[in-house]
Amino acid sequence: MITLKDVDLFRKQGRARRQILRHCNLNLDAGCQLAIMGESGAGKSTLLHLIAGLERPDGGSIQVNGHRVDQLSQEQLPLYRRRIGLVFQQFNLLPTLTVADNILFQHRLNELGNPEEVMDTLVVPLGLASLWKLYPDQLSGGEQQRVAIARALAHHPPLVLADEPTGNLDEATGDEVMEIFTRLSRALNQTLILVTHSPRVAQVLGRTLHLRQGQLHD
Ligand SMILES: Nc1ncnc2c1ncn2[C@@H]1O[C@H](COP(=O)(O)OP(=O)(O)OP(=O)(O)O)[C@@H](O)[C@H]1O
Ligand SMILES: [Mg+2]
Known part of the structure; x- marks a missing residue:
């Protein structure tokens, strides 16, 4: 379902041009859950942005x-992009919208109706009802x-990309959030790619790859 073939990505840093991804390859079947780990600066967020169509690679193909x-x-x-749920590392919530409107934004765009279901499956379990x-x-x-997690999942996208979605949570809350995340995405047969620095979080998913020197390794 997701195939990256020989993906290259360069970034300008001052006068230098640095290669972030170097012939990067990935094959992931629909419905699979993948954790991506790697050092800070390795290019994990960049990789998610490429798959989300927010950036274009300098070489190779992304299917x-x-x-x-x-x-x-x-x-x-x-x-x-409407068919993707993206949890940004920096959340990127819309500051002029309430929690409710942030969460239901994509849901409304996709004309899914029935916000009750979002309350029951996401808002209440994620402890967001009082913040509505x-x-x-x-x-x-x-x-x-x-809130960013609820927003990414509310419209039932077939592909969910989550950038360190538990990075700002304590361990107990992080575990709960992962439980909700993986349970919902399995129930909806979603493909999930999740970036994390936590081996504890990664082990909840079926497979882990490490981004190193611009490539994904087992
Ligand atoms: N807008 C930008 N302009 C120039 N360089 C950038 C930009 N965004 C990121 N980079 C560089 O690209 C590289 C990869 O960044 P990226 O954010 O993908 O790393 P990451 O693996 O997600 O790191 P972290 O774990 O810290 O979130 C880094 O060296 C970073 O400095
Ligand atoms: Mg990052």
């Missing part, structure tokens, strides 16, 4: 469900992170 993500036009990209009417700047980092 998701038969679509060449690296070749989608500006018109096609928004539709593609607040704005992101009224929340702690961990609360914002949980």
